[in-house]
Amino acid sequence: MEVFVIFQRMLMLLAMMALGYISYKRNWLDEGGHKKLSEMVVNIFNPALVINGAITATAAGGSNLSLIKENLIFVLIYYGICIVISYPVAKIVSAKDSQKSMFMLMTIFSNVGFMGIPVLSSIYGSHAVIFITFYILAYNVILYTLGVFIAQRNIPKEERKSSLSGLLNIGMICSVLAIILYFSGIKFNDSVMSFFNYVGNATIPLSMIVIGASVAKIPFREVFKGIRLYVFAFITLLLIPIAASFIFKGMKNDEMVFGIFILLFAMPVGSIVSMLIKEYGGDETLCSKTVIITTLLSIITIPIVTMFI
Template sequence: MVLFQQMLIFFIIMLLGYYGARKGILDDVTGKSLSWLVVHIANPALILSGCAGGQMVVKELLFTGILAVLLFLVLIISAEIVIPMFFHEREKRGGYKVMLVFSNMGFMGFPLISAVYGQSAIMYAAIFLIPFNLLIYTYGIFRIGKMGKREDLEGRKTVQWKPMLNSGVIACLLAIGIEVTRFPVPEMPMKLIEMLGGMTAPLSMLIIGASFRGLSTKKLITDKKLLGFSFLKLMALPVAGMLFLKQFVENEVLLGVCFIVLAAPAGSMVVILSKQYGGDENTAVKGVAFTTLLSVLTMPLAAKLAGL
């Protein structure tokens, strides 16, 4: 019920973003500005806000890190096996594979984890973000782009490594360092960080809602392959994954973070990478939009089926 209520709140804010976009208030320029605020200020602050108190021990950090790496490896293997079985168009396979592996951690995952499981859960999510970034800028680019790479000025094929060390990853590393060393953060800076982090959820949902402008709902719901992919992404994998993980993981907060990683909609980074590396942008836009809309209903349902 808590998850459903939170998703309903998110959906209402998305509707406000959509309304703002239709009225010309949230145009492309405004959307880019708000996205910059979320990516470089609000979300890193939200990540840092989870390190207050030093609740995790090194053993727990290591276990979470190993679990995060294994979870993403299983998702990649699943994508490599399952997607070719349903999508015969080679140019679409890469986008669907990346959408299956990488959920919307930044704009939906972190705000949702904070709202449902509390700020203490952000520390677990921050650990997941490190392999997430490492893999999306390597495996993601390799699978989504033409030949998996981009040409540099001399015509050589190169994978871009610099984006991996972004503000989100830096915030994760700082948060982990503070958590391990139990460095006492003064009250005033922590209040500032928490206030900035509090902007993440509403701004993110407004941006997502605004991005739906111009999309045809009819075309989305009549795309049978997209429907099948959405069921796999939002229901089958999360439910099966959580039923398996519950046999080995006792920490309910960590299980909740794993669920969000598995059940959240496809990440908006897929669209960005498709634009930059010559992937199938149309498929990426439809996949991200449709799974985001469906997730309002599927995440509470998947959580109930998984016994969370």
């Protein structure tokens, strides 16, 4: 994989984030606009990109069961590793029991969809999205079961509640629909494909703009304080993906499927963790800072990780 090309693409994404940062600072995009734009990315553009990935892959030659099987194995390995190592990682970076749950969540739930899809589709093309879709399905199931359980560890048992209803969301629905379309082999006319292509591709700049605006919300100096956040970033953005690349290299059959598996380890912390922490109690500011730091550092660390794929 050409590292310089990947670095150029990451710089392009960084430039898009800068647009969001500047827009928020200049008040071209206010708090209300940022929230609405984020909702549009989550509920319209990102789902369209998922659907586009399915119909593009189908148009390119239909479903490839051997690749799907290989991908599913990597999905299971991916989340198995994330769950198993979440407690040791949390123990390394936090001495406070009240914060261990937060670091566990941040280890398990990286930004698979909101940043993973734009980054990986820019590297491998839109046909790669169908493989990421399986990770998103598993992500949703684990998030609203184990994720909610971990998030509620620090609150009294009588105040805990189930969030299984959260499983029925637009991301989950479109992921299931994309997989059905992929395996059905249905091919759409050019107008339908163009629609999903145009709308879906808007996800890349818009999601980066949303992330950039999120960075602008916290005073710049405050974002970069805290050595343990950099220790956490080093472990999750570099150490784990590079180690996984060496350990599982023998299972590599398809470069794209294996690359997706490794690079998803290298994704920054998912913003959904901040929402969980906010809902169930915890250090929301520290969580938001970690999301921002890992997002910014990933611009540099993702090209480094590609050197080991």
